[in-house]
Structures are given as C-alpha cells and as structure tokens.
Amino acid sequence: MSFRIASSPHGHNQRSTSEMMRWVCYALVPGVLLHSYFFGSGIWFQILLAVVTAIAAEMACTVARERPAFSALRDNTAIVTAVLLAISIPSLAPWWIIVIGTLFAIVVVKHVYGGMGQNLFNPAMAGYVLLLVSFPVQMTNWLPVSAISEHSLNLWQTLHTILFEYTPAGYSVEQLRSGIDGVTMATPLDSIKTGLTQGYTLTEIYQRPEFSYFAGAGWQWINLGFFVGGLLLIQQRIISWHIPLGFLGGLCIPAFIAHIFAPDLMPGPIVHALSGATMLGAFFIATDPVSAATSNRGRVIFGLLIGFIIFVIRSWGGYPDAVAFAVLLANMCVPLIDRYTRPVVYGHGD
Amino acid sequence: MSDVQANKHNFSAKVIGHFPGGVHPPERKQPASSQPIRKLKLPQELILPVRQHIGPSGKVLVKVGERVDKGQRLTEAGLSQGLPLHAPTSGTIAAIEERPTAHASGLPEQAIVIHPDGEDRWGNKHALPDYHDVEISRLLELIQEAGIAGLGGAGFPTAQKLAQQKPLKHLIINGVECEPYIAADDRLMQEHADDIIAGIRILQYITRCDSVLLAIEDNKPEAIKAMAEAIDDNPQIQLKVVPTKYPSGGEKQLIELLTGHQVPSGKLPMDIGLLMQNVGTAYAVKRAIIHGEPLLERVVTLTGESLKQRGNVWALLGTPIQHLLDESGFTPEKKQRIIMGGPMMGFTLPITEVPVIKTTNCVLAPTEKELPSPGPELACIRCGACADACPATLQPQQLQWLAKAKDYESLEKHNLFDCIECGACAYVCPSEIPLVHYYRKAKAEVRNIAREKAKAEQARKRFEARQERLEREKEERLERHRKAAEERKKMQQEMQQEAQQKNSDEPGSKAEEGTEKPAGKSAAVAAAIARAKAKKAAQAAKESPEESNSAKGNES
Numbered sequence: 001m002s003f004r005i006a007s008s009p010h011g012h013n014q015r016s017t018s019e020m021m022r023w024v025c026y027a028l029v030p031g032v033l034l035h036s037y038f039f040g041s042g043i044w045f046q047i048l049l050a051v052v053t054a055i056a057a058e059m060a061c062t063v064a065r066e067r068p069a070f071s072a073l074r075d076n077t078a079i080v081t082a083v084l085l086a087i088s089i090p091s092l093a094p095w096w097i098i099v100i101g102t103l104f105a106i107v108v109v110k111h112v113y114g115g116m117g118q119n120l121f122n123p124a125m126a127g128y129v130l131l132l133v134s135f136p137v138q139m140t141n142w143l144p145v146s147a148i149s150e151h152s153l154n155l156w157q158t159l160h161t162i163l164f165e166y167t168p169a170g171y172s173v174e175q176l177r178s179g180i181d182g183v184t185m186a187t188p189l190d191s192i193k194t195g196l197t198q199g200y201t202l203t204e205i206y207q208r209p210e211f212s213y214f215a216g217a218g219w220q221w222i223n224l225g226f227f228v229g230g231l232l233l234i235q236q237r238i239i240s241w242h243i244p245l246g247f248l249g250g251l252c253i254p255a256f257i258a259h260i261f262a263p264d265l266m267p268g269p270i271v272h273a274l275s276g277a278t279m280l281g282a283f284f285i286a287t288d289p290v291s292a293a294t295s296n297r298g299r300v301i302f303g304l305l306i307g308f309i310i311f312v313i314r315s316w317g318g319y320p321d322a323v324a325f326a327v328l329l330a331n332m333c334v335p336l337i338d339r340y341t342r343p344v345v346y347g348h349g350d
Numbered sequence: 351m352s353d354v355q356a357n358k359h360n361f362s363a364k365v366i367g368h369f370p371g372g373v374h375p376p377e378r379k380q381p382a383s384s385q386p387i388r389k390l391k392l393p394q395e396l397i398l399p400v401r402q403h404i405g406p407s408g409k410v411l412v413k414v415g416e417r418v419d420k421g422q423r424l425t426e427a428g429l430s431q432g433l434p435l436h437a438p439t440s441g442t443i444a445a446i447e448e449r450p451t452a453h454a455s456g457l458p459e460q461a462i463v464i465h466p467d468g469e470d471r472w473g474n475k476h477a478l479p480d481y482h483d484v485e486i487s488r489l490l491e492l493i494q495e496a497g498i499a500g501l502g503g504a505g506f507p508t509a510q511k512l513a514q515q516k517p518l519k520h521l522i523i524n525g526v527e528c529e530p531y532i533a534a535d536d537r538l539m540q541e542h543a544d545d546i547i548a549g550i551r552i553l554q555y556i557t558r559c560d561s562v563l564l565a566i567e568d569n570k571p572e573a574i575k576a577m578a579e580a581i582d583d584n585p586q587i588q589l590k591v592v593p594t595k596y597p598s599g600g601e602k603q604l605i606e607l608l609t610g611h612q613v614p615s616g617k618l619p620m621d622i623g624l625l626m627q628n629v630g631t632a633y634a635v636k637r638a639i640i641h642g643e644p645l646l647e648r649v650v651t652l653t654g655e656s657l658k659q660r661g662n663v664w665a666l667l668g669t670p671i672q673h674l675l676d677e678s679g680f681t682p683e684k685k686q687r688i689i690m691g692g693p694m695m696g697f698t699l700p701i702t703e704v705p706v707i708k709t710t711n712c713v714l715a716p717t718e719k720e721l722p723s724p725g726p727e728l729a730c731i732r733c734g735a736c737a738d739a740c741p742a743t744l745q746p747q748q749l750q751w752l753a754k755a756k757d758y759e760s761l762e763k764h765n766l767f768d769c770i771e772c773g774a775c776a777y778v779c780p781s782e783i784p785l786v787h788y789y790r791k792a793k794a795e796v797r798n799i800a801r802e803k804a805k806a807e808q809a810r811k812r813f814e815a816r817q818e819r820l821e822r823e824k825e826e827r828l829e830r831h832r833k834a835a836e837e838r839k840k841m842q843q844e845m846q847q848e849a850q851q852k853n854s855d856e857p858g859s860k861a862e863e864g865t866e867k868p869a870g871k872s873a874a875v876a877a878a879i880a881r882a883k884a885k886k887a888a889q890a891a892k893e894s895p896e897e898s899n900s901a902k903g904n905e906s
Contacts, residue, residue, distance in 0.1 A: 009773030117729035346742040347615035
C-alpha cells in the first residue's frame with residue numbers, strides 16, 4: 001500500500017485570507033450603518049455597484065491572464081477594495097463614477113501590476129485619487145448630513161439620482177446641497193479650509209451648523225463607527241495595532257502641538273481624528289497588508305508617515321482631506337522602509 | 351502546577367529569556383502521555399540501515415545466515431563520526447541488501463535484515479556500575495561503541511558532541527518535547543526519572559559541569575513531578591519549567607529561553623559554554639555505561655485518529671513501521687498520510703516497509719478531519735503573520751518572494767540558512783503557502799550552486815595553473831632564443847672585426863659608423879660586401895624570436 005506524500009507542517013490554523021477579508025467587511029458595518037443614517041441610503045447602491053463591477057473586472061482579468069477565475073475571487077480581496085472605494089466617495093455620486101474608479105482599481109492598479117499581492121499602491125486609494133483629479137465636481141458633492149439638510153431622499157429618489165444625476169423631481173445634487181438660505185453646505189473639513197482662507201477663526205467656524213459636539217456633525221459619529229470596527233479587527237488579530245497607532249500618532253501629535261501655538265488657526269487633534277476619512281484610513285485603508293510595510297517597526301513608521309502627510313496637506317495643502325494622497329505617498333516609501341527596518345535575525349545580534 | 355510548585359524540590363519555574371514568535375497548535379498529547387509505554391511483540395524481521403545517523407558507515411562484520419546475539423555488533427564504528435550498529439535482538443542475518451529507508455524520499459540504502467529467533471538472548475555485556483574511577487576518554491569510547499546518537503532531533507553522535515570540550519557554563523537537558531502529539535520523552539520521564547538523572551550524572555562527570563538545567567514544558571505536570579522527585583535535593587540540577595509554545599524545544603530557542611543568550615549564527619552552543627542533550631539520550635547513556643547495553647530500542651509515540659490503540663511503545667531499532675501500525679489497530683482512510691515525526695516537522699512516508707531508526711520519536715497516522723490537508727496556495731498578501739510567528743526573526747514573506755524569484759544571492763543575505771524549518775510560518779499563513787517547502791528547495795539549490803561554484807573555482811585554478819605553466823615555458827623559450835641570437839651576433843661581430851682588421855689599412859671605413867669616404871675601389875667593394883653580410887646576419891638574428899613567438903601562439 002502506498003501513502004500520500006505531503007510537505008510539513010501538516011495542519012494549519014484555520015484562518016484563511018478569504019476569512020480575514022470577510023472579517024474586514026464585517027468590521028465596516030458599524031461605520032457604514034452610521035454613514036447611511038447620516039447621508040442616506042446612497043452608500044448601499046454605491047457598494048452594490050462597486051462590488052458587482054469589481055467581481056466582473058476581477059473575473060475578466062484573471063481569465064485574460066489565464067488564471068483560474070473563481071479561485072481568484074475566493075480570496076474576497078476585490079470585494080474589500082470595492083467596498084472601501086464605495087464608502088470613500090460621495091454617496092450620491094453618479095453611477096459611472098464608482099464604476100470607473102473600481103475598474104481602474106482592479107484592472108490597472110491591481111492586475112496590471114501582477115494581481116493579488118503584487119500591487120505597489122493601495123487599489124482603493126489609487127482609484128479614489130484618479131476620480132478626485134478627473135471628476136473633482138462629482139467627487140466633492142457631499143450632501144450635508146440629513147439632520148441639517150433641507151432634503152431627505154427615499155430609496156427610489158436616491159437610486160434615481162445615482163442613475164440619472166437628478167432626483168425624480170428634477171433637483172440636481174448641487175441643489176440638494178443648498179441650505180435654507182440657498183448657501184451650499186460643505187463638509188466640515190471644507191468649511192475649515194475655506195473659512196480659514198476667508199479670514200474666519202476656528203471659533204467662528206465651529207458655530208456653523210456643520211459642527212456639533214467634538215467635530216463635524218455626523219462625520220464624528222461615522223469616524224467613531226469605523227474606530228469601533230477597527231478595534232474589532234485588532235481584537236480579532238486581523239490587523240496589528242502598529243499602523244493605526246502610527247497613523248493616529250502621526251496626525252494627532254503634530255495637530256496637538258500646532259493647536260497649542262495657534263488655537264484659532266489650527267484644528268486640534270480631536271477634530272482631525274474625527275473628521276473626513278481619518279478612522280477609515282487608519283484602520284481599514286492604511287492596514288492593507290499588500291501595500292504596507294511588513295515588519296512591525298516598519299508599520300509604525302509607515303503609519304506615522306501617513307498621519308503626518310495628512311496633517312501637512314490638511315493644514316497647508318490644496319485639498320481639505322488627504323488620506324488617499326498620504327496613503328499613496330507612503331506606499332511609495334514602503335520598499336525603503338522595509339529595507340531599513342529589517343529585524344535582526346537570531347544569532348546575528350551582538 | 352501549583353501542587354508541583356509547593357513541592358520542596360529544587361525547582362525554578364522562572365525562565366530568564368524569551369524567544370520571539372512561536373505558535374500554539376493543538377497539543378493532542380493526551381492519549382500517548384497518559385498510558386504506560388507498551389512492549390511490542392517481536393516483528394517478523396528487523397531492518398537496520400547500515401548508515402542511520404550523521405557520519406559515514408562502518409564495515410559490515412556479519413555474513414548472511416550467521417546467528418547473532420542481542421547487542422552483538424554488526425558493523426565497525428567506521429571513521430571519525432561513525433557509529434557501530436548492533437543486533438536489537440537475537441536471531442539470524444537473513445539478508446544484507448538494499449531496503450527503502452525512513453526518509454522522505456524512501457530511497458533504498460544498504461541494510462542488514464535480521465529474522466528474530468524469539469529468544470531475545472543477550473551476548474556479553476560490559477556493565478560498569480561505578481564509572482567514577484574510569485577515564486573520561488574511555489567513557490566516551492563506551493558511549494560511541496554503544497551506538498548512541500542524539501535521540502531528540504538530528505541524530506548527531508553523542509560521544510562526538512560530548513568530546514568537543516570547552517568549559518561549560520550549563521549542561522542543558524531537553525525534555526521540552528514541544529511538538530504536538532509526541533509524548534515519548536514525556537512518558538520516559540514519568541517512568542524512568544531516576545535512570546534519566548543517573549544518565550545526567552554521567553554526562554556531568556564527562557563534561558565536568560556542575561550546573562544542569564533540565565527543561566520541561568508546563569503541559570507535562572506528571573513528568574515535572576516525577577523529575578522533581580528524582581532530582582530530590584541535588585543542588586546541581588535545576589528544573590526549569592518553560593511555558594508551552596512551539597518550538598521552545600528547538601535547541602536555539604531553548605537556549606534563548608533559559609539563558610537569554612543567542613547562539614551566534616554559524617557557531618555551536620559549545621561556543622557560548624552550553625551543551626544540550628535530550629532526556630532520551632541521557633537515558634540511553636545510563637543504559638550504556640551502567641548496564642553495558644548498546645542503544646537497541648527507543649520510545650516511539652504511535653498516534654493519530656487512524657489508529658485505534660494510541661500510545662507509546664518500546665520499539666526495537668529496525669522494526670518496520672507497518673508492524674507498529676498493525677499492533678495499534680490501524681484502519682487507513684482514503685489517501686491516508688503516515689507521518690514520521692510530529693505534525694510540524696515530520697515527513698510523510700510513501701511506504702511503511704521502512705524501519706524505526708534512532709531519531710524516530712513518533713509515527714502519526716492522522717485522519718483528514720483531524721489534520722486537514724492544505725487548500726490551494728493563494729497569493730501572498732504580505733500580512734506578516736509568518737514574520738510574527740518566526741522564532742528566528744526571519745522575514746518569511748520576503749524569503750518566499752526571493753525563493754520564487756530564484757534570487758539565491760538575496761536569499762543568503764536575508765539569512766535563509768538561519769531558518770530551522772520549524773514550520774510555524776506555514777502553519778499561520780492565511781494564503782496556505784507551503785513556505786517551508788520553498789525554503790527547503792531554495793536551500794538545496796543554494797547548496798548546489800555552492801558546489802558548482804567550488805567546482806568552477808577548481809577548474810579556474812587548474813586553468814590558471816596551466817596558463818602560468820605555458821607562460822613560463824614561453825618565457826624560457828624566448829630566453830633561449832635571445833641567448834642564441836646574442837651568440838650569433840657576437841660571432842658575426844667577431845667575423846666583422848676580422849674582416850675589418852683585414853681592411854684596416856683602408857682609412858675611415860668603419861662599418862659601424864656607416865660613413866663612407868672615397869677610397870680605393872677594390873677595398874670599397876670588399877667593405878660593402880662585408881657590411882651587407884653583417885646586416886643580413888643581424889636581421890636573421892632579430893627575426894628568429896618573432897617566428898618562434900607566432901608559432902607558439904598557434905600552439906596554445
């Protein structure tokens with residue numbers, strides 16, 4: 001009788017890549033729920049569109065590259081990319097925005113670079129930057145949170161707006177954004193940026209309806225939602241704490257120092273931490289293992305770098321938020337970081 | 351644990367060091383650790399590969415058909431590291447032929463086959479109950495003659511290891527047995543604690559070391575209790591209970607755990623004043639010295655859910671694995687795996703007609719449900735789980751990329767050869783990449799390249815030596831030619847001078863100066879002829895080396 005040959009180790013602890021990706025999706029749930037509460041049901045359509053596009057693109061690419069199409073899908077990474085991108089864009093953006101972004105992320109950023117595990121850049125963020133520089137109008141059309149918004153759309157109206165760029169009643173997204181006084185309402189980070197350039201102080205800006213409690217109305221809760229989800233990922237050992245800690249440290253420490261010196265011009269660490277895509281970036285985007293540094297020391301440096309770039313761009317750059325740019329810039333530094341943070345191998349120390 | 355700690359015995363649960371990484375696979379030692387070691391009935395035949403340890407094999411001393419006694423020597427010790435082989439029981443030499451070996455390849459090797467006669471009749475034993483007045487070199491000889499090799503891992507000849515004498519800080523006795531399923535050392539400690547301590551005393555005597563660290567993982571409370579009692583109040587032996595974590599029983603990891611020091615890469619524990627022996631080896635040393643019994647049998651854990659009767663057995667060396675399985679109620683499933691060793695580092699056997707050897711500590715016959723086969727390999731996502739698990743602080747993910755890219759130079763720079771192949775990385779890899787498999791392949795390839803390089807280097811040296819010789823010969827030839835030409839030139843000049851002397855009455859006709867002044871016609875003609883001749887001769891002398899030169903060029 002002859003027996004089966006196998007290579008050691010025999011057996012495996014049962015957490016596969018696809019399972020890890022599934023956990024990432026579960027951990028997004030609190031943030032997404034809060035998002036849909038504050039910005040309406042648009043996000044669900046965006047996620048649906050993104051996932052369908054991503055799966056189709058992934059299959060097409062693997063077939064074109066003569067690899068087994070279904071085994072590539074099984075790892076769920078394309079779905080995570082799609083969901084992250086869908087969460088990042090304005091929830092009433094027209095359908096072709098998310099389709100173009102997802103296609104770019106999967107086809108160009110992922111498969112052209114060699115597919116799963118080979119991409120230098122975070123696919124979702126590269127897709128986001130492509131959209132932001134190509135379609136700045138659609139990409140900055142954030143509705144005010146529903147609590148202060150004049151209009152709230154039901155499911156059908158939302159879908160109609162995403163598909164045809166107008167509500168069934170004929171309002172454009174631009175019109176939906178206007179307040180009672182006809183002034184277009186911006187995101188909190190936008191308000192800070194434009195307000196400061198117009199010579200307002202932060203104290204004055206914080207009086208506007210976009211702000212409440214610690215930071216931007218709605219946005220702060222969404223950020224807290226992603227923060228909770230991120231803690232779940234750390235608790236489940238899906239991600240390690242190094243990148244999020246570095247990220248938040250790199251952002252909040254300089255923000256704190258700057259805030260002490262210029263309290264009316266520089267927002268404090270809490271505003272930074274709970275605005276824009278901070279928490280989504282820190283726990284879900286920067287932690288994409290493929291495009292991040294690999295050693296623990298390297299991960300802290302990688303996180304610090306992202307946080308610091310975000311702080312610099314938010315404070316002095318042309319864009320209100322900067323998570324995507326910061327992540328891509330840090331992605332470029334990864335080979336260098338990896339090279340200089342290689343741990344000392346057993347027996348090679350002093 | 352607390353009941354053990356309350357014990358009066360010399361006991362230190364505190365471990366100084368810590369090693370990075372490691373994993374906690376399910377231990378599954380229960381069935382084997384809780385039952386006494388069984389004696390098996392004799393198998394039909396015993397297969398003893400002539401070479402079953404590190405080092406060359408010795409000359410075979412027996413012939414086919416010869417009757418042998420238990421413990422009778424079958425092969426000579428061989429050179430340097432060789433160990434002799436002994437008959438594990440009395441019987442007849444049935445064959446000396448090629449048999450498949452207990453190796454992942456199953457390749458056949460020369461083996462002595464014995465048919466036991468069932469009498470189990472001992473030959474002469476040279477017991478040495480009191481070794482204290484015996485010279486150390488003699489004790490080492492006895493250990494060598496008893497065929498003892500390290501029973502824990504690589505099977506390095508024990509006497510060789512003991513003979514490498516440098517002053518020792520600690521003698522470390524390894525009873526950690528960190529690999530899941532295996533409970534051979536555990537059970538041996540439970541049943542033969544006093545013998546092990548006696549063996550340790552002999553090792554201490556040989557190494558003149560008065561500090562022994564006996565390490566046991568904290569998942570073996572019974573063994574810890576037994577050993578603590580056996581140590582009693584011996585102040586020289588400290589019991590170290592180490593936390594359960596794979597691979598804390600690895601030599602380098604255990605050293606880091608117990609002393610806080612690392613063995614520098616490429617060096618031996620001896621170089622930092624440490625020596626490690628397995629508890630099974632200590633037991634075998636005791637049997638060899640005090641009872642005069644060579645190493646004939648060892649404890650083997652038979653486990654896995656395809657076996658009905660799981661537990662430890664005393665298996666004679668050379669017992670076919672099939673016999674062990676038959677004695678344990680083996681019911682193979684479809685695509686059954688038979689693993690020699692544990693689930694982390696063991697290798698699968700393609701056939702079970704291979705024998706138990708000195709390093710066989712476990713035969714594992716798992717069901718698919720129990721130890722599922724890996725799924726298809728997915729792409730690496732650089733999650734770094736492998737790096738977190740690596741006890742050698744390597745970067746398995748980088749090594750994997752480099753191994754796949756066949757970048758052997760970078761692999762060495764990333765310290766591929768510090769990998770101990772413990773399997774922790776592959777165990778945690780979410781993409782189920784068989785990392786260790788890639789490293790083994792890459793290591794083999796690097797070794798091949800080094801061999802090729804050495805060969806090429808030798809060829810280069812040969813070539814350069816030849817070139818040098820040719821060059822030298824050429825130079826010598828040129829030298830010869832030059833001398834010949836000079837000789838000729840001298841002769842020519844002498845001839846010329848003679849000619850000049852003849853015409854010396856002619857004023858101003860110095861051939862060398864080449865100046866000509868009107869003179870008597872006949873004299874001028876004679877002078878001209880002489881000059882022409884001299885020129886020709888000089889030219890011929892100049893050209894000849896060039897000719898020989900080009901001729902040599904063709905030759906080479």
